[in-house]
Amino acid sequence: MQIRFIVTLFLVLSLFSVNGQSVNKDVLFTVDNEPVYASEFLRVYNKNLDLVQDESQKDVDAYLELFTNYKLKLREAKALGLNEKSTYKRELSNYKKQLAKNYITDSKVTDELVEEAYDRMLYEVNANHILVKVNENASPQDSLAAYNKIIKLRDRALKEGFEKVRAEMHNGQTIYGEKLGYFGGFKMVYKFENAAFNTNVGDISKPFRTRFGYHIVNVLDKRKSRGERTVAHIMVIENKNDSLAEKPEVRIQDIYKKLNQGEAFDALAKQFSDDKNSASKGGMLKAFSGGQLRAKEFETVAFNLENVGDVSEPFKTDFGWHIVKLHKITPVPSFEIMKPELSEKIKRDSRSKIIDNALTNKLKTKYNISDAAPNLDYFVSILNDDYFKRIWKLPEDFKGQQSLVKIGNKTFTYNDFGVYLTNTQRNTAGKESLKTLVSKKYNAFLNESLIAYQEDHLEEENEDYAHIVSEYRDGLLLFDLMETTIWNTSKTDSTEIKVFYDAQKTNYMLPKRIDAIVAASTKQKTLKKVSKLLNENMPIDRIKSLVNSNDNVDVIFTSDIMDAKHQALPENFEFKKGVSEIYKHNDGFVLVNVKDILPKTQKSFKDAKGAVLSDYQNFKEENWIKDLKSKYKIELNQEVLKSVKSKLKN
Numbered sequence: 001m002q003i004r005f006i007v008t009l010f011l012v013l014s015l016f017s018v019n020g021q022s023v024n025k026d027v028l029f030t031v032d033n034e035p036v037y038a039s040e041f042l043r044v045y046n047k048n049l050d051l052v053q054d055e056s057q058k059d060v061d062a063y064l065e066l067f068t069n070y071k072l073k074l075r076e077a078k079a080l081g082l083n084e085k086s087t088y089k090r091e092l093s094n095y096k097k098q099l100a101k102n103y104i105t106d107s108k109v110t111d112e113l114v115e116e117a118y119d120r121m122l123y124e125v126n127a128n129h130i131l132v133k134v135n136e137n138a139s140p141q142d143s144l145a146a147y148n149k150i151i152k153l154r155d156r157a158l159k160e161g162f163e164k165v166r167a168e169m170h171n172g173q174t175i176y177g178e179k180l181g182y183f184g185g186f187k188m189v190y191k192f193e194n195a196a197f198n199t200n201v202g203d204i205s206k207p208f209r210t211r212f213g214y215h216i217v218n219v220l221d222k223r224k225s226r227g228e229r230t231v232a233h234i235m236v237i238e239n240k241n242d243s244l245a246e247k248p249e250v251r252i253q254d255i256y257k258k259l260n261q262g263e264a265f266d267a268l269a270k271q272f273s274d275d276k277n278s279a280s281k282g283g284m285l286k287a288f289s290g291g292q293l294r295a296k297e298f299e300t301v302a303f304n305l306e307n308v309g310d311v312s313e314p315f316k317t318d319f320g321w322h323i324v325k326l327h328k329i330t331p332v333p334s335f336e337i338m339k340p341e342l343s344e345k346i347k348r349d350s351r352s353k354i355i356d357n358a359l360t361n362k363l364k365t366k367y368n369i370s371d372a373a374p375n376l377d378y379f380v381s382i383l384n385d386d387y388f389k390r391i392w393k394l395p396e397d398f399k400g401q402q403s404l405v406k407i408g409n410k411t412f413t414y415n416d417f418g419v420y421l422t423n424t425q426r427n428t429a430g431k432e433s434l435k436t437l438v439s440k441k442y443n444a445f446l447n448e449s450l451i452a453y454q455e456d457h458l459e460e461e462n463e464d465y466a467h468i469v470s471e472y473r474d475g476l477l478l479f480d481l482m483e484t485t486i487w488n489t490s491k492t493d494s495t496e497i498k499v500f501y502d503a504q505k506t507n508y509m510l511p512k513r514i515d516a517i518v519a520a521s522t523k524q525k526t527l528k529k530v531s532k533l534l535n536e537n538m539p540i541d542r543i544k545s546l547v548n549s550n551d552n553v554d555v556i557f558t559s560d561i562m563d564a565k566h567q568a569l570p571e572n573f574e575f576k577k578g579v580s581e582i583y584k585h586n587d588g589f590v591l592v593n594v595k596d597i598l599p600k601t602q603k604s605f606k607d608a609k610g611a612v613l614s615d616y617q618n619f620k621e622e623n624w625i626k627d628l629k630s631k632y633k634i635e636l637n638q639e640v641l642k643s644v645k646s647k648l649k650n
Contacts, residue, residue: 026640031071032632038640041067042647060645072628074474077481088480095472100455101347103465106358110343113351117342118335120185124290125196126221127183130157130166131176133213137429149175150207150214157204162218184225184290190350192217226290229302230328232283234268235275237320252314252321254553259311261552263522265325267587270567271520272556274320279567287330295319302326356447363450367407374404378414379421379438387421388431394418405446407453420445485624486617493616500619501605501612508608511563514575515596518568521555522588530555534579534593561598 026038045063082088130153134146153175157165166177185193191210195217199205205217234255236248246254255268266282273279293299295317305312305326312324332338346352364371378399386392394400400415421441428437459466489497501508517540519530526547533543540557547555558568564575570583570590580592605612 026643027637028640028644029068029071029634029636031068031075031634034075036067036071038644042644045648060648064641068634069625069628070478072625072632072634073478073481075632076628077477080481080484082480082484083477085480088476092473092476095476096469097455099465099468099472100458103458103462104359104451104454105347106355106362109355109358110346113346113354114339114342115335117185117346117351118338120193120197121338121342122225122332123197124182124184124223124225125219126181126223127196127199127217127219128162128166128177128179129192129215129217130162130169131178131213131215133174133176135213136211139430146214147207147209150216154204154207154216157216157218162204166218182221182223182290186345186349225332226303227332228287228289228330229305229326230287230330231285231302231305232265232269232281232325232327233275233278233285233298234265234273234283234323235320236272236322237274248321249314249316251556252323254548254556256314256323257551257553258522258556259323264587265311265323267522270586271588271590272558276567283325284327287328298322298324360447360450363454367450367453369405369407369446369450373439373442376438376442379417379442380434383421383434383438385431387425387434387437388428390425390428392422392425394422405449407449408457410453412449416449417442417445420448486621489613489617489620493620497612497616498605500616501608504612504615505602507615508603508611510601510603510607512575512600513561513563513598514592514594515561515598516559517593517595518558518562519555519591519593520558520568520585520588521590523554524582524589526554527582527589527591531579531582531591534591 027035028038028041029036041064044067045060048063077083130150132146132150132153134142138146153165153169168177169175170177183196187193188196189210189212191208192215195205195208195215196219199217199219201219201222203219205215205219207214207216209215234252236252236255238248251272255272258268259265266284269279269283273283275283278285288299288302290299290303297315297317298319301312301315301322301324305324308326308328310326312322314321314323316322346355363369382395382398383392398414398418400413400418402414403411404414404417405412421438424441424444459469517534519527519534521527521530530543530547533546540559544555544557560566560568562569564573568590569592570585573580573583573592575594575597577594577597580594582589582591
């Protein structure tokens, strides 16, 4: 939808209103006496110039109109108090926290982890493992029992063979013995990945713990990553609209025979593939790597093709029947290309804990926080077993005003830590000594407070972060306004939408169509024979038997209700009853038997509702903008605009 495109355009690409005054004092225009600076407009225009597809948006005056409308909407949103809504403030706060993670990090540790991750993307490990399951927060006794169990199993595996022990001990409840197959980086939790990649082929790792329990891993093989494959495919599914269609497995075999007869893969894909997204491109699909596709059978066949140009035999997946042709083998991209993607993956992975620890140590140094914890004996003295029952409360005589630790210019008191203790007692693991508990809780409290303090002051310290926050702040506000004013009209303006449809009916029509049978072949001579037989009213099944054989498929027939854009029809095909002339189409030839012509007809309101709603929203927005221009006075500085245009020409 055009509206959503404009919102996204401004939201994602531009830096709207940050520090414009400090760069350039020239006011381009005002909205209700609020200045909009030329520097801001220039920044937005230049940032979007090479990215927009619509040439009209590159015109300065047209773009200025868009930009002015945008500022009008923001003015209205603030007038309506949308920036004071709790939902708006909450979403903005959540976004700032999420965004801050990209800026509050230890870059050195992150870079080391990215390099390690890339090295592991170059290889795949084939491994089996044995897991003794134990809860992450299990008691020391249960953890020790699980550890002793995995030690014994490792000793047995070293003597008797890993596979024998794995198969015998697996019960699917307390002990798991699994064949994992090949996997690369990020396919397992980080501790497991470390053990697998750091164990030599043929060896059994030492026991290690993840959140699932204690593991040992037997590495069977390591190989270089297979990278990506780019393939094209022809897919056939059951066509319920085609009463003449064979079963999909029969049709795919016919297409395969035509391939073996030397016909071009891309031409057959254009004519017969039921994957409409790829058919027009000769069946070409986007490149994919191992583990990326839902259809594992498809992935296996694609990676088993060895040479560019190889074509698979027909095979079946849950989506239909396929034939695959290998177009390109792409090795793992360079480190420079993959670095941004790996950085994002690491932030979502358990590796992030390593970065978090490095970060808090860095912030302790920045804010001069001692490694030695303050005296916490008072908190040990006020805790009791109620804490482990999740019912503990601060005592009435709690000394909340006393200072605990200072970060920057903010002092955290006993009350801050006391509230933290109260709020986190539900997250406490098994029972332990109160001194150990308080020490762990304080470290967690200090780390969270350090990061929160840095977040609160990040806009002051990082200009790039400040720009993006401001952009999102305005974009979110505009989204709320558009949703309230325009996009939710389908729920409130049902009568008006129907009236709009009645007034614009001629814009919502089903195109002229034909009920037709299309015969496709690479041999014009064969289609001449088909034409003759069709004119004699011979049944299609009989014609097939005459022009095709078990070993040779010269013609494939398609029956459907078709409009002029149907993939089986040649461009500018004339809708006329009867058997057509032979046309050249998709590197072959087609012949069309038009059984009936369906005239252009009016779409019902129900059938046209999606398009009607979109048009109605555009109509409503246009009128709304006119009202806003009447409500808020806009004054454009022509001299500044002239200067802006001059700068854009240079």
